[in-house]
Amino acid sequence: MLCNRSLTTTPFKYLAALLGLVLCLGAPYAALAASASSSSSAKPALTKAQREGKKLAFARSKGNCLACHEIDDGDMPGTVGPKLSDVRQMIPKRSVLFKHIWDETQFNPRTPMPPFGKDLILSKKEINKIIDYLYTQ
Numbered sequence: 168m169l170c171n172r173s174l175t176t177t178p179f180k181y182l183a184a185l186l187g188l189v190l191c192l193g194a195p196y197a198a199l200a201a202s203a204s205s206s207s208s209a210k211p212a213l214t215k216a217q218r219e220g221k222k223l224a225f226a227r228s229k230g231n232c233l234a235c236h237e238i239d240d241g242d243m244p245g246t247v248g249p250k251l252s253d254v255r256q257m258i259p260k261r262s263v264l265f266k267h268i269w270d271e272t273q274f275n276p277r278t279p280m281p282p283f284g285k286d287l288i289l290s291k292k293e294i295n296k297i298i299d300y301l302y303t304q
Contacts, residue, residue: 247279265298268294
C-alpha cells in the first residue's frame with residue numbers, strides 16, 4: 168500500500184511517495200464528495216400520477232413528446248420543440264401549460280405541435296398526468 172512506504176532521498180521515489188500520500192489522503196474526500204453530489208442531485212421517487220404521466224409522454228401512441236422535445240430521462244429526443252427539462256420555470260402556471268398541450272395553435276398558429284386535447288389524442292386527465300410528470304423535471 169502506498170501509505171506505508173518510507174520516503175527516500177531519490178527525487179523520483181520522493182515524488183512517488185508524495186503522490187501516494189496525496190492519493191491515500193484524497194481518496195476518502197473524493198468518495199465523500201461523490202456521495203454528497205449524487206445524493207443532493209437525486210430526484211425523489213415519482214408518484215403514481217407522475218409515473219403514468221411519464222409513460223404517456225414517452226408513448227408513441229399517445230403524447231410522444233420525445234419525438235420533438237428533449238426530456239432529461241428520455242432516450243433519443245427530438246430537437247424541433249423546446250427542452251422540457253425546465254418547463255416549470257418556462258411555464259409556471261399549470262393552467263397555461265395545459266392550454267399549450269391542449270391546443271398549441273392558440274399561441275402559435277404555425278406550430279408543428281398537434282392539438283392533443285382538441286384532436287382527442289389525449290384526454291384532460293391524461294394531459295394533467297403528463298403535466299404532473301413534466302413538473303418533476
